[in-house]
Amino acid sequence: MVILYITLNTDEEARAISRALLEKRLAVCTNWFPITCAYRWKGDIVEEPETVLIVKTLPQLYESIVHEVRRRISYTNFIAQIDVPKINNEFAGWLEEELCDKGEN
Numbered sequence: 001m002v003i004l005y006i007t008l009n010t011d012e013e014a015r016a017i018s019r020a021l022l023e024k025r026l027a028v029c030t031n032w033f034p035i036t037c038a039y040r041w042k043g044d045i046v047e048e049p050e051t052v053l054i055v056k057t058l059p060q061l062y063e064s065i066v067h068e069v070r071r072r073i074s075y076t077n078f079i080a081q082i083d084v085p086k087i088n089n090e091f092a093g094w095l096e097e098e099l100c101d102k103g104e105n
Helices: 011-023 059-072 089-103
Strands: 002-008 029-041 044-057 079-083
Touching: 002 011, 002 059, 011 029, 011 044, 011 059, 044 059, 059 079
Parallel strands: none
Antiparallel strands: 002 044, 002 079, 029 044
16 A cells, blocks of 8 residues: 655645546545645745645556546646555455455556
């Protein structure tokens, strides 16, 4: 299992991407929440709202997920894969049941 950490501009983007990933069986579960992002841009420090989308999935589905995200947004954003070495057995079973066939393709 892996978790993808994806930054987006709005909750609406997160909701639409989440729904697409779940419908296509690329994710077993998603979460999103508002955050404040601070970064350096052209010599200035900028702060602005963002939304983080967390996707629980299989490592072999990463490229398909990135493709789905890119189909829905045009700006450069952050997409990171975080390996999860251990999860509880119940969740692992659910993940495998929901995504196993898709992950083997």
